[in-house]
Amino acid sequence: MKSRINKLLAEIEQKRKELLEEYSKLMEKYDFSLIKWKIVFSKEARLRNKQKRKSFFNSMFNARVRDLLSIPFIYSMIIPAVILDIFLFMYQQTAIRLYGIPLVKRSDYIIFDRRHLDYLNWIQKINCLYCSYVNGLFSYAVEVAWRTEKYWCPIKSAKKMEWWHYWQKHFADYGDAEWFRECFTSTKEFYREKK
Numbered sequence: 001m002k003s004r005i006n007k008l009l010a011e012i013e014q015k016r017k018e019l020l021e022e023y024s025k026l027m028e029k030y031d032f033s034l035i036k037w038k039i040v041f042s043k044e045a046r047l048r049n050k051q052k053r054k055s056f057f058n059s060m061f062n063a064r065v066r067d068l069l070s071i072p073f074i075y076s077m078i079i080p081a082v083i084l085d086i087f088l089f090m091y092q093q094t095a096i097r098l099y100g101i102p103l104v105k106r107s108d109y110i111i112f113d114r115r116h117l118d119y120l121n122w123i124q125k126i127n128c129l130y131c132s133y134v135n136g137l138f139s140y141a142v143e144v145a146w147r148t149e150k151y152w153c154p155i156k157s158a159k160k161m162e163w164w165h166y167w168q169k170h171f172a173d174y175g176d177a178e179w180f181r182e183c184f185t186s187t188k189e190f191y192r193e194k195k
Contacts, residue, residue: 003176005156009169032116039116049118056121074130081134088141096144099151104143110136154183 027033031045041049092103114120114128150167158174172179 003173005173006169013169039113041116041118046118052119053121056123059121059123077134078130081137084141085137088137088144092144096147099148101147101151104140104147106140109140109143155180 030041032039032041034040089106096103110133112129112132114132115125117125117128120128146167150170154167154171156168156171156174170183172183
């Protein structure tokens with residue numbers, strides 16, 4: 001019982017796969033490779049990148065006042081982020097396991113690979129570590145929430161959404177009570193298949 005919406009979602013998923021293929025072409029373009037999940041730049045690429053690095057002092061002296069003033073507000077968000085991370089861990093270890101939903105792999109979302117970029121100075125690397133953690137954490141939280149939504153309320157929204165998620169292609173169309181009952185009652189079997 002596929003709707004036109006599901007067909008469009010499948011097309012979007014295909015485009016997402018094509019996009020990932022394009023990302024993989026960056027390895028050749030910028031001369032790096034993945035060796036046992038570790039990013040390794042060629043010696044020539046590392047040398048080129050180091051030559052493009054701005055010093056810490058140059059970065060600080062050229063920083064705008066508004067950027068410097070925002071630092072305490074940006075970095076204070078680490079407190080609620082760490083609390084969210086702890087609560088997500090507890091939620092996954094309890095509720096998600098009780099529901100039989102496959103756990104979300106945190107390391108698929110929180111990725112610290114920018115530290116390998118030699119054109120970043122140490123303060124830029126710290127900033128990148130922070131952004132990788134917080135933005136990755138939010139993506140991880142959203143995936144946990146979406147899997148929970150698939151379990152409890154697999155219904156597409158009636159209103160336009162800015163973004164869709166992978167699980168939504170398994171949701172019933174808004175207003176389709178029969179499809180909702182089918183989605184809702186098949187949730188346990190669906191997650192067993194995904195494990």
